[in-house]
Amino acid sequence: MLGTGPVAEARRTLVSAADSGEFRAAFARAVAGTGEVFLGNPAWSAAEREECARLPLAPTEATKAQLGLGWLMIPTGGSSGRLKFARHDSYTIVAAVQGFSTHFGLARVNALGLLPLHHVSGFMAWMRCAVTGGEFRPASWKAIEAGERPALPAQADGWVVSLVPTQLERLLREPAAVEWLRSFRIVFLGGAPAWPDLLDRAAEARVPLALSYGMTETAAMVAALRPEEFARGERSAGGVMPHARVELGDDGVICISGRSVFRGYYPDWRHERTMFATADVGRFDAARRLHVLGRRDAVIISGGEKVQPLEVEAVLKSATGCARVAVIGVPDREWGERVVALFAAGEGFDVARARVAAQRELSAPQRPKDYLALADWPLSEAGKLNRPQLRARAEAQLRAGAGRGSA
Structure with a gap:
């Protein structure tokens, strides 16, 4: 099995390469040795690389890594918050x-x-x-x-x-x-x-x-x-x-x-x-x-009612044929949270058609109060939406007065 030998000393290897061949070769070399192997995003910022380097080394005495457990660290954060690694082996x-x-x-x-x-x-x-x-x-x-x-x-x-x-x-x-x-x-x-x-x-x-x-x-x-x-x-x-x-x-x-x-x-x-x-x-x-x-952390509470963003997004995507649509909640004095629909500019999102579909297929608390076009749609390399960045851009547009009155 990969990397199941005893750990003689604390050692960390970061495998980070954009080219698939280089990545696989570096990974093979890393697991042939001992110590901890971290997978890294080649697009990490300098700050994220420094954050990774500052992570404490796991102790080599009486650690599960001595048994070949938890030596492979796969990133599950970064670019959207604190860098995190899930231990695998x-x-x-x-x-x-x-x-x-x-x-x-x-x-x-x-x-x-x-x-x-x-x-x-x-x-x-x-x-x-x-x-x-x-x-x-x-x-x-x-x-x-x-x-x-x-x-x-x-x-x-x-x-x-x-x-x-x-x-x-x-x-x-x-x-x-x-x-x-x-x-x-x-x-x-x-x-x-x-x-x-x-x-x-x-x-x-x-x-x-x-x-x-x-x-x-x-x-x-x-x-x-x-x-x-x-x-x-x-x-x-x-x-x-x-x-x-x-x-x-x-x-x-x-x-x-x-x-x-x-x-x-x-x-x-x-x-x-x-x-x-x-x-x-x-x-x-x-x-x-x-x-x-x-x-569970994406549920929007608007007017005391729970709104699940995925349900709203599915209606808007089907109605408009636009793939890049997201629904978030932003603080609101009247509603507690205001339901806001975001879409990628230039991809054919029809706001009028979205409103009709929302009126027909969604309950009142689910219907977006605002529709905002974003010129830059924040996605990770794996195609996942970077919601913290999305929320920050939406709130900046709302502060500037965009999107109001479109419910």
Whole structure:
């Protein structure tokens, strides 16, 4: 297994490279030695690199790292707040790969890698191939979008690829890209919530889509919908994978335990038998499929009513066909929190159409009071929305008087 030898002395290796080949070579060298291995974003600012360097070294005496546990630090923060790393190791990574392979019936995983390797989604795409003896081929999203789509060799288990909703939206616009997507055994969709219209168009185009749920702390997926279930009209995050246990706590908070769950946020440890309470809320349907309703810390309380941003975003995205839409709450003297809809400028968001859809499909507390266009849409490399940056830009526009009176 990777990195299971005893730690002779405290040593830290940062693996940070934009080029996939350089990253993989540096990672192989790092895990061949001893000590702690940190995955880093090559786009980190100087301040973030200094913050990483200042992290305390884990003690080498009587530490779990002596047993080969918690030596791999995968970033789960940065650019949006305090830098955080989730502790993983060969045991958590292999458990996640085995559960994934069993769930989808894949003896070998062959993946086209479009996501950055320092991010858990890109890293696990590579690890699934490495652990099962499959083939991993890195690719450039810019090249894929421009029409340079590789012809992949035939494999007994086929090929898989992971996309975020914005990428799928753009590929569905081009018939040749749709045909290319159909050549995959599984097209995973994650990183951000997808809206109903996008999923319906993917189903109509016969894209073998698999919706999933997971995070850095769980070494990626712990629940996933199989493509045949998606084709039948299912739209949940799917059933729980065999390596994980998912329960719902108070107010529907999603709690997870299992062999792939992280060892703690560096430099701290967590007890491996305890349930990990996520920041998400959800529900199970009668078939025990998981439905993710949104983040518990993103719930907006407007006029005393709870508003779940994902529900509002889905209506606005479907009505306008615009992928880059977000809903936040900002402080308001009258409502407590004011519901504000944000959209990327230049992507065809029709405010009038959005208002009509909101009036027709949303309750009064859910309807946005303001609509704001943002010239710069803050996304991470993995396609996730940087909500702190989004909120700061929205509040600056509102202070300047933009968006008022558009409810």
